[in-house]
Amino acid sequence: PIKGDEPIFGRLSNGSWMIFDPRINLQTNTLDQPLNDGGEKASIKSNGITHCSNAPRTFLNENECKLSTGACKENSGNGQVEIL
Numbered sequence: 746p747i748k749g750d751e752p753i754f755g756r757l758s759n760g761s762w763m764i765f766d767p768r769i770n771l772q773t774n775t776l777d778q779p780l781n782d783g784g785e786k787a788s789i790k791s792n793g794i795t796h797c798s799n800a801p802r803t804f805l806n807e808n809e810c811k812l813s814t815g816a817c818k819e820n821s822g823n824g825q826v827e828i829l
Contacts, residue, residue, distance in 0.1 A: 774798045776809040783813040 753765045772787065774780045784798035802810045 772798065776806060779811055779813070781811075781813055 750768055753767075755763045755765070757763060772780055772784070774784075780798050784795065787795040788797055799813060800806065
């Protein structure tokens with residue numbers, strides 16, 4: 746890692762640990778502002794380290810669910826990413 750990019754660890758009073766990674770780049774992916782590519786660009790850019798951000802249609806999101814274009818999805822929970 747580049748100097749200043751190292752993760753920072755902290756121990757809580759109950760003995761559990763927390764980690765802060767300054768390299769994290771969170772993307773907005775909400776019902777109102779979904780990632781149109783489902784995280785495909787991030788997955789390609791990271792050589793598959795970043796996972797897709799798509800969620801399957803369910804009764805909880807069926808009214809707001811939008812079809813992604815050029816999206817990716819995880820195959821059968823095996824961690825393999827398929828670009829659609």
